[in-house]
Amino acid sequence: MCLSIPVRIIEIEGDTARVSAGGTVFTAGLQLVQDAKPGDYVLLHAGFAIQKITDEEASEILSLLDEMEDPDKKQE
Amino acid sequence: MKFIDGYRDRDLTDRLARQIRKAAAGTYTFMEVCGGHTAAIRRFGIHSLLPEGIRLISGPGCPVCVTGKGFVDRLSVYAGLKDVIITLYGDLMRIPGSGGRSLEKARAEGADVRIVFSSLDALSTARNNPGKKVIFAGIGFETTAPGTAAALQIAYRENISNFMVISAHKIMPPAMEAILKEGTRLNGFICPGHVAAITGSGIFDFIPRNYGIGCVVSGFEPADILLSVLMLISQVNANQPSTEIQYNRVVTEKGNLVAKEVMNEVFESCDTEWRGLGLIGGSGLIIRKKYERHDAESVIQVKVVESPDDGHCICGDILRGLREPSDCGLFGKACNPGEPVGACMVSEEGTCHTWHKYRLSDG
Ligand code: SF4
Numbered sequence: 553m554c555l556s557i558p559v560r561i562i563e564i565e566g567d568t569a570r571v572s573a574g575g576t577v578f579t580a581g582l583q584l585v586q587d588a589k590p591g592d593y594v595l596l597h598a599g600f601a602i603q604k605i606t607d608e609e610a611s612e613i614l615s616l617l618d619e620m621e622d623p624d625k626k627q628e
Numbered sequence: 629m630k631f632i633d634g635y636r637d638r639d640l641t642d643r644l645a646r647q648i649r650k651a652a653a654g655t656y657t658f659m660e661v662c663g664g665h666t667a668a669i670r671r672f673g674i675h676s677l678l679p680e681g682i683r684l685i686s687g688p689g690c691p692v693c694v695t696g697k698g699f700v701d702r703l704s705v706y707a708g709l710k711d712v713i714i715t716l717y718g719d720l721m722r723i724p725g726s727g728g729r730s731l732e733k734a735r736a737e738g739a740d741v742r743i744v745f746s747s748l749d750a751l752s753t754a755r756n757n758p759g760k761k762v763i764f765a766g767i768g769f770e771t772t773a774p775g776t777a778a779a780l781q782i783a784y785r786e787n788i789s790n791f792m793v794i795s796a797h798k799i800m801p802p803a804m805e806a807i808l809k810e811g812t813r814l815n816g817f818i819c820p821g822h823v824a825a826i827t828g829s830g831i832f833d834f835i836p837r838n839y840g841i842g843c844v845v846s847g848f849e850p851a852d853i854l855l856s857v858l859m860l861i862s863q864v865n866a867n868q869p870s871t872e873i874q875y876n877r878v879v880t881e882k883g884n885l886v887a888k889e890v891m892n893e894v895f896e897s898c899d900t901e902w903r904g905l906g907l908i909g910g911s912g913l914i915i916r917k918k919y920e921r922h923d924a925e926s927v928i929q930v931k932v933v934e935s936p937d938d939g940h941c942i943c944g945d946i947l948r949g950l951r952e953p954s955d956c957g958l959f960g961k962a963c964n965p966g967e968p969v970g971a972c973m974v975s976e977e978g979t980c981h982t983w984h985k986y987r988l989s990d991g
Contacts, residue, residue, distance in 0.1 A: 583778040599746020608877040610634025
């Protein structure tokens with residue numbers, strides 16, 4: 553029951569959105585988020601969008617690692 | 629999939645594991661509070677990527693597991709009443725109540741018990757069955773409670789008078805504090821990312837401040853968890869415990885203000901019983917008076933007789949990080965996912981269930 557998955561909003565009607573996760577479509581209540589728009593990524597949990605997901609990506613961890621593995625790079 | 633694949637990349641996780649081995653000096657015990665983390669750690673074999681000295685232990689963050697037997701007993705009593713439909717999350721269906729009696733058994737005996745994915749589905753069930761009382765079993769932490777609250781607000785506004793909730797919702801920080809007070813020895817918490825998506829990371833600040841234990845709010849993919857472990861190691865090495873957010877694509881310091889407001893408008897805090905941890909002050913959420921006509925416990929009063937535990941199941945110790953499933957004599961034998969004895973074996977996020985499911989792949 554605790555599963556939460558990142559989904560993309562396809563369309564919105566009133567307080568309900570159609571959202572997609574890797575091609576599977578679900579409906580999500582929008583009562584708990586503000587200003588959600590089609591195209592936004594949100595976290596879906598027990599039928600509700602519970603938070604917007606910002607565009608931070610795994611590549612940010614990569615740059616962090618680059619710095620750790622080669623600390624001199626930072627000063628360049 | 630976006631926000632998933634990148635965080636499972638093998639090269640990335642190998643590089644993180646290398647940094648962890650480099651940074652680790654001595655032994656560390658970190659508790660992953662959330663059952664979702666326990667499941668991810670087992671599923672992705674995170675243990676096998678960590679050096680010997682780092683121990684990850686599971687905490688009390690599986691809502692189904694910490695829900696007292698009394699709650700299942702209460703639902704069973706409601707299920708037995710005339711013209712009542714019980715709606716619940718699938719995980720609750722097979723949790724044994726007193727004398728091993730689960731809702732699944734109640735259903736087999738003719739009770740109307742239905743699995744839903746959302747409180748909104750329970751609300752639709754109420755709309756579609758105006759002649760019946762539809763009771764939704766509200767369980768879960770801060771991640772799930774706002775959804776239950778939103779359904780209650782809709783029922784109130786639209787006067788869907790046959791929709792009711794019985795709340796066993798709980799909040800996380802008091803349980804984490806209880807664990808520290810009990811003396812479970814930890815060097816840091818891997819904090820529940822989806823709880824914090826709602827509450828914000830700020831709710832954990834009292835832990836480094838008052839107990840000197842670091843908190844890193846973590847995501848659920850392998851790279852998230854490894855980076856969180858690395859962050860905790862750095863905190864311990866520098867002797868600078870603090871609250872940090874690893875899962876910053878979803879979590880902020882303040883959290884989701886709309887969801888918090890909805891939750892606070894409907895619920896207020898109360899003392900509540902946790903399986904394994906006992907009564908914890910201010911750790912439960914009950915329905916405010918304004919919504920009492922949708923509060924099953926105030927509309928339909930029932931008498932529930934709970935029988936004591938049989939004493940063999942050690943779920944309680946496992947939820948406190950004191951023992952592991954392999955310490956239980958029933959594990960994998962009398963107790964297995966097909967025939968669970970305790971709640972920790974039922975839920976997908978339960979430690980015993982997770983161990984049973986992945987033990988072959990993780991030695
Ligand atoms: S293996 Fe079963 S009986 Fe033993 S602690 Fe886990 S849930 Fe309880």
